[in-house]
Amino acid sequence: MSNEHTQAHASEHTGFPWKHVIGLVLSLILTFAALWCVTSFAFSPALIVTVIVILAVVQAFVQLFMFMHITEGSKVWQITAIGFGAFIAFCVVAGTLWIMLFAL
Amino acid sequence: MENIKHFLGNFFVTGEPMIYMADVAIVLVSLGIIFVLTYFKKWKWLWKEWLTTVDAKKIGIMYIIAALLMLFRGGVDALLMRTQLALPNLHFLDSQHYNEIFTTHGTIMILFMAMPFIIGLFNIAVPLQIGARDVAFPFLNAVSFWLFFAGAMLFNLSFVIGGSPDAGWTSYTPLAGKELDPGVGENYYLLGLQIAGIGTLATGVNFFTTIIKMRAPGMSLMKMPMFTWSVLVTSVIIMFAFPVLTVALAMLTIDRLFDAHFFTVAAGGQPMQWANLFWIWGHPEVYIVILPAFGVFSEVIATFSRKKLFGYHAMVFSMVAISVLGFITWVHHFFTMGAGPGVNSFFSLSTMLIAIPTGVKVFNWLFTLNKGKIQFTTAMLWALAFIPNFLIGGLTGVMLAVAPADYQYHNSYFLISHFHYVLIGGTVFAAFAGLTYWWPKMFGHILNERLGKWAFWVFMISFNVCFLPMYLVGLLGMTRRMYTYPAGLGWTSLNLIETIGAFGMGLGFIIMVYNIYWSARYGERDTTGDPWDGRTLEWATTSPAPEYNFAHIPTIQQVDDFYYMKKEGRQKEISKAPYKPIHMPNNSGVPIIMAVFFFIGGFGLVFEWIWMGILGGIGVLACMLYRSFETHDHHYIPVDEIERTEREAGRFS
Numbered sequence: 001m002s003n004e005h006t007q008a009h010a011s012e013h014t015g016f017p018w019k020h021v022i023g024l025v026l027s028l029i030l031t032f033a034a035l036w037c038v039t040s041f042a043f044s045p046a047l048i049v050t051v052i053v054i055l056a057v058v059q060a061f062v063q064l065f066m067f068m069h070i071t072e073g074s075k076v077w078q079i080t081a082i083g084f085g086a087f088i089a090f091c092v093v094a095g096t097l098w099i100m101l102f103a104l
Numbered sequence: 105m106e107n108i109k110h111f112l113g114n115f116f117v118t119g120e121p122m123i124y125m126a127d128v129a130i131v132l133v134s135l136g137i138i139f140v141l142t143y144f145k146k147w148k149w150l151w152k153e154w155l156t157t158v159d160a161k162k163i164g165i166m167y168i169i170a171a172l173l174m175l176f177r178g179g180v181d182a183l184l185m186r187t188q189l190a191l192p193n194l195h196f197l198d199s200q201h202y203n204e205i206f207t208t209h210g211t212i213m214i215l216f217m218a219m220p221f222i223i224g225l226f227n228i229a230v231p232l233q234i235g236a237r238d239v240a241f242p243f244l245n246a247v248s249f250w251l252f253f254a255g256a257m258l259f260n261l262s263f264v265i266g267g268s269p270d271a272g273w274t275s276y277t278p279l280a281g282k283e284l285d286p287g288v289g290e291n292y293y294l295l296g297l298q299i300a301g302i303g304t305l306a307t308g309v310n311f312f313t314t315i316i317k318m319r320a321p322g323m324s325l326m327k328m329p330m331f332t333w334s335v336l337v338t339s340v341i342i343m344f345a346f347p348v349l350t351v352a353l354a355m356l357t358i359d360r361l362f363d364a365h366f367f368t369v370a371a372g373g374q375p376m377q378w379a380n381l382f383w384i385w386g387h388p389e390v391y392i393v394i395l396p397a398f399g400v401f402s403e404v405i406a407t408f409s410r411k412k413l414f415g416y417h418a419m420v421f422s423m424v425a426i427s428v429l430g431f432i433t434w435v436h437h438f439f440t441m442g443a444g445p446g447v448n449s450f451f452s453l454s455t456m457l458i459a460i461p462t463g464v465k466v467f468n469w470l471f472t473l474n475k476g477k478i479q480f481t482t483a484m485l486w487a488l489a490f491i492p493n494f495l496i497g498g499l500t501g502v503m504l505a506v507a508p509a510d511y512q513y514h515n516s517y518f519l520i521s522h523f524h525y526v527l528i529g530g531t532v533f534a535a536f537a538g539l540t541y542w543w544p545k546m547f548g549h550i551l552n553e554r555l556g557k558w559a560f561w562v563f564m565i566s567f568n569v570c571f572l573p574m575y576l577v578g579l580l581g582m583t584r585r586m587y588t589y590p591a592g593l594g595w596t597s598l599n600l601i602e603t604i605g606a607f608g609m610g611l612g613f614i615i616m617v618y619n620i621y622w623s624a625r626y627g628e629r630d631t632t633g634d635p636w637d638g639r640t641l642e643w644a645t646t647s648p649a650p651e652y653n654f655a656h657i658p659t660i661q662q663v664d665d666f667y668y669m670k671k672e673g674r675q676k677e678i679s680k681a682p683y684k685p686i687h688m689p690n691n692s693g694v695p696i697i698m699a700v701f702f703f704i705g706g707f708g709l710v711f712e713w714i715w716m717g718i719l720g721g722i723g724v725l726a727c728m729l730y731r732s733f734e735t736h737d738h739h740y741i742p743v744d745e746i747e748r749t750e751r752e753a754g755r756f757s
């Protein structure tokens with residue numbers, strides 16, 4: 001709920017946004033690590049997939065904590081949002097596997 | 105010399121008289137615009153008032169202007185197709201040209217017409233409806249608009265420079281892969297959509313935050329106007345669906361530009377994965393364009409029935425249900441791919457389930473009308489016509505959802521008619537209804553009702569003349585995307601009728617445009633700010649609304665509170681002196697400049713000029729960096745200026 005003062009946004013932040021910079025650098029490192037995994041042809045496909053998934057999950061957490069204010073605000077909202085996101089991710093991933101295997 | 109000639113011959117599209125005519129028209133119109141702006145010394149005004157604005161109301165107007173232009177472009181495409189199909193064995197368009205036109209028609213209508221039109225309405229109505237001064241991130245809002253615009257312009261450039269995409273708006277691989285579709289056309293599709301898509305994603309975040317964080321005091325979620333509710337739900341769908349499109353487009357771009365194999369069988373890729381990813385986004389996308397339409401109709405029907413919307417809670421819950429179910433139905437677009445009976449049964453069932461919440465909404469509108477004092481204004485006519493037309497589209501959708509039957513209907517004109525009934529009878533009717541309804545709020549005058557009703561009847565009847573026969577011709581076996589057909593199959597007369605209907609819709613559009621011109625000159629001015637005796641907050645301020653929307657943010661007590669404010673005389677408090685200075689964001693040139701760099705980079709990648717892509721990317725990053733260090737991004741509107749504005753509106757008290 002807002003009042004007349006929070007309507008427009010001022011850049012009233014103080015200090016250097018370390019959190020954002022670290023988050024950005026970490027995200028870039030994790031992304032390029034994944035790219036390197038694939039393009040270096042150094043691992044077996046199974047290993048590549050495992051490593052990429054791990055890197056992706058780590059990056060998701062980096063973003064949630066560094067950019068997306070996961071520790072702030074009302075718990076109900078945060079849980080609902082993450083829950084819905086997890087539900088969609090499950091539908092997309094499980095659905096795709098089910099569909100694209102042409103098994104059943 | 106030969107090299108240069110060869111390059112230019114490929115760079116500009118040559119050999120087609122109609123395209124030469126288009127070249128001439130484009131050059132003439134551009135020169136004309138430049139001349140008019142220079143002659144009337146309007147460049148500075150254009151830059152200061154429009155191109156750099158971060159005011160949602162103005163951004164909304166720009167969205168709608170762009171959408172109307174795209175409706176014209178897509179409409180011309182449609183008329184070209186209908187002319188080609190009017191009679192058997194015509195040679196008005198050849199097969200390649202026909203492929204290009206149905207591709208640009210579909211892509212433009214969904215992504216560059218329907219999307220900006222509804223997003224334009226978001227911008228115009230949502231901040232006012234929730235009693236806010238602007239959206240949560242006004243700068244980002246401008247970025248969204250300019251990215252959409254850059255993407256749309258990039259896509260539209262294709263037909264004169266380099267050649268149009270020709271693999272359908274669905275751009276299925278392997279057809280859209282490099283091997284079967286060399287040239288730059290598909291690259292235009294991929295990059296144009298990518299750039300516009302980033303803008304849309306930001307819009308989703310922006311409006312979600314706006315609605316969650318910036319409602320007027322007292323307005324709990326369950327007291328919001330129904331249009332705002334529909335935008336909230338739509339924003340959630342945008343945030344979860346558009347990333348899938350972004351990824352899919354990026355993968356196909358990498359395939360085409362850098363020889364990867366996500367979608368080519370050659371190195372173990374899966375062409376069918378594209379269809380899968382495309383529709384994971386694509387089905388939610390059709391709900392992105394229909395839910396706000398439902399919102400518009402809910403407002404219009406309640407206002408002109410002079411009644412509270414029937415079944416508020418049921419309306420909300422059915423939209424939430426649709427948003428969840430909409431994510432688990434996507435296979436119904438490729439039942440025939442043969443994923444297996446288990447998969448098809450599941451998705452058949454989930455698709456049919458969506459008809460239930462949709463039906464709930466239809467009944468709610470009907471019950472709102474029931475015993476209402478109905479006023480047949482133009483906006484209301486569009487809303488009333490929506491119900492039966494959308495019903496036809498929805499019911500045929502349920503027929504298509506029956507997987508075994510879909511093996512017959514799939515990709516026939518029956519399907520074409522289904523989705524035009526829901527998209528035109530739903531989204532386009534809503535766009536016209538919303539435009540008529542909120543026009544006074546946008547421009548301070550009312551669109552002429554007589555011309556509006558003419559446009560409505562001509563368009564609505566022609567729409568049915570055009571699309572009803574398509575169900576029949578589809579059942580008679582005519583498939584989509586065929587550029588001509590032989591005589592003697594029983595298709596001829598139906599096709600001719602369809603073409604007549606199509607031109608009728610064109611006529612309806614012309615009447616509408618004429619109405620805009622006529623009403624701007626002679627239309628009735630709206631001095632009250634509340635021409636329809638409305639129920640929601642956007643009608644509480646002047647028409648057009650001042651930059652700051654409300655002198656005081658109102659406090660809300662119930663659903664449709666403005667209706668009760670008027671009864672109890674509370675609405676005067678909104679503009680009652682004394683005032684306090686109002687905090688507003690500054691205009692900024694960064695969004696449009698950033699979009700120009702996006703355009704440059706996108707254009708470079710289309711032609712695989714990597715250096716140019718990198719150049720554009722550097723420009724974009726530079727803009728972001730510049731913005732990060734911009735500290736003077738807001739100002740205060742002083743009290744005397746507010747006083748002056750309110751006094752001019754006759755509201756100062």
Ligand code: HEM
Nearest residue numbers: 390394436437459498501502504505513514515523526527
């Ligand atoms: C009762 C609700 C609906 C049902 C059950 C339904 C069902 C379907 C099915 C099964 C198909 C695929 C048919 C085929 O390819 O053979 C389809 C296609 C389509 N539907 Fe719907 N639909 C519904 C509502 C909508 C709405 C509200 C929209 C948009 C506003 C929409 C837009 C489309 C489009 C654009 C296509 C075709 C895309 C293409 O292949 O190019 N539908 N629908």
Ligand SMILES: [Cu+2]
Nearest residue numbers: 387390436437
């Ligand atoms: Cu669908």
